[in-house]
C-alpha cells in the first residue's frame with residue numbers, strides 16, 4: 001500500500017509499505033478514505049517530536065471503513081464507516097477511567113507518532129472499540145475529518161479549559177486551523193467578544209467570516225494596546241494560546257484581565273517566561289492540556305445537525321498519490337491560503 005513515511009528531520013516520501021496486520025484481539029484495520037495534515041506533522045518533520053522515529057507513517061486524523069477486526073471487537077464489523085480519533089484509549093486504565101484518554105497508559109497520542117498513522121491506504125487502530133466512532137449514514141465525511149483532532153482540541157484545550165461563558169471576552173492568539181476551531185466552538189457559549197490575533201491578514205479575514213468580533217494583526221503596531229482598547233482597558237477574561245511559541249504565550253499574559261484564564265493549546269518546543277512579577281496578584285488561572293477527545297460524540301452531533309460548520313475549515317483536496325504536494329500547500333499557508341487539506345486515499 002501507499003503511505004507517507006517520515007525519514008528523519010526534513011525528509012519524507014510516499015513509499016510502498018506492507019499492509020498493516022492485526023497485532024491484538026482489540027485492534028481493527030481501517031481502510032482510510034480521507035485523512036489530513038496537522039501542524040503537528042510539520043513539527044515532526046522539523047525534528048521537534050523525538051518520540052516519532054524515522055520509518056514512521058505519519059497522520060493522526062481521518063475517516064475510513066473497517067476492513068478487519070480482532071476477535072475481541074464486538075461493536076464494529078467490516079464495512080462500518082468510522083471516525084478515527086487522534087487519541088487512542090483503552091477505556092480501562094486509571095487515566096481512561098477519569099476521562100483523561102490523552103494519558104492512556106497504552107494509548108494517548110500514538111498514531112503517526114509511536115505507531116504508524118493514517119496518511120496511508122490502511123491503518124491499524126489499537127483499542128478499536130474506544131478509539132473509533134461510528135459515522136452515521138449520509139454524513140459529510142470531509143467535514144467529519146475535522147473531528148479527529150482540531151475541533152476537540154480547540155474546544156477542550158481552548159474553550160472548555162478557558163471557561164468561555166455567555167457575555168465574556170475572549171482573545172484567541174493564532175488564527176490557524178486550531179485557533180479557528182476554538183473560534184467556532186467558543187460560539188456555543190455566546191461570549192460578548194471574540195478577538196482574533198494573527199500576523200496573516202488572510203487568516204484574520206477568514207476569522208471574521210467565522211464570527212470573530214474583532215481582529216488584531218500583530219505583525220506591526222502594539223497588539224496589547226489594541227486589545228486593551230477593545231476591552232475598555234481591562235483585557236480579556238479568556239486568552240487562548242493557539243500557536244506554541246514564547247511570544248504568543250507572553251502576549252496572553254499581557255492581555256489577561258484580573259480573574260481571567262489563559263488556556264494554552266499550542267505545542268511548545270522551547271521554554272517560555274512566566275511573568276509572575278505582574279501576574280502574582282491578578283487571580284488568574286493558566287491551563288495546559290493534551291486533547292482527551294471526550295467531547296467528540298457531542299461535537300459529532302453538532303456537525304451532523306449543521307450547528308457547527310466544520311466543512312468551512314477545508315480549503316484544498318488532494319489524492320494520496322499527490323500527498324507531497326498537499327504537504328507543500330499546507331506548509332506554505334501564507335501563500336496558498338490553506339487551512340485544512342483533505343487527502344483522499
Ligand SMILES: [Zn+2]
Nearest residue numbers: 038039040149
Ligand atoms: Zn493534530
Ligand SMILES: [Zn+2]
Nearest residue numbers: 090093096104
Ligand atoms: Zn487507557
